[in-house]
Amino acid sequence: MKDEHSWHFVAVEEHRVIGCVVLFPIDSEGHKAQLMQMAVESELQGKGIGKLLVNELLKFCNTQGIKEVVCHSRENAVQFYLQMGFEVYDEPFVEVGIPHSHMRLFL
Numbered sequence: 001m002k003d004e005h006s007w008h009f010v011a012v013e014e015h016r017v018i019g020c021v022v023l024f025p026i027d028s029e030g031h032k033a034q035l036m037q038m039a040v041e042s043e044l045q046g047k048g049i050g051k052l053l054v055n056e057l058l059k060f061c062n063t064q065g066i067k068e069v070v071c072h073s074r075e076n077a078v079q080f081y082l083q084m085g086f087e088v089y090d091e092p093f094v095e096v097g098i099p100h101s102h103m104r105l106f107l
């Protein structure tokens with residue numbers, strides 16, 4: 001999905017991908033991008049891998065002049081993004097049958 005127009009970040013351990021996140025530009029000026037497909041392998045969650053991935057993504061945004069990152073967060077991940085500096089905005093919504101919140105971070 002949107003792969004060719006996105007940046008892909010992966011966490012790798014011993015030649016195995018154990019975490020990933022995708023960044024997709026969503027405005028013509030290149031100032032706003034959407035964080036998508038964030039996931040860490042289930043048995044490795046809670047060890048700081050997600051935080052490392054998002055921190056690298058945000059560092060990359062700074063090098064690209066991206067000023068705002070938005071994401072559709074599943075309810076179970078809202079706390080994770082809050083800890084990464086994101087805030088909730090607008091009303092909650094349902095996507096693929098799962099409750100989500102709009103979240104954003106200004107750089």
Ligand SMILES: CC(C)(COP(=O)(O)OP(=O)(O)OC[C@H]1O[C@@H](n2cnc3c(N)ncnc32)[C@H](O)[C@@H]1OP(=O)(O)O)[C@@H](O)C(=O)NCCC(=O)NCCS
Pocket residue numbers: 037038039040041044045046047048049050051052072073074076077079080083
């Ligand atoms: C959400 C997810 C990507 C977080 O990755 P992770 O590697 O487990 O997170 P980290 O270990 O880097 O956690 C970073 C911080 O967020 C907190 N955190 C992580 N997941 C959390 C959760 N579900 N609820 C509350 N806090 C959470 C951690 O306690 C940690 O806090 P600390 O820095 O004070 O210790 C991962 O749990 C996951 O893949 N979940 C299933 C898929 C999913 O829901 N993806 C998000 C779709 S929007």
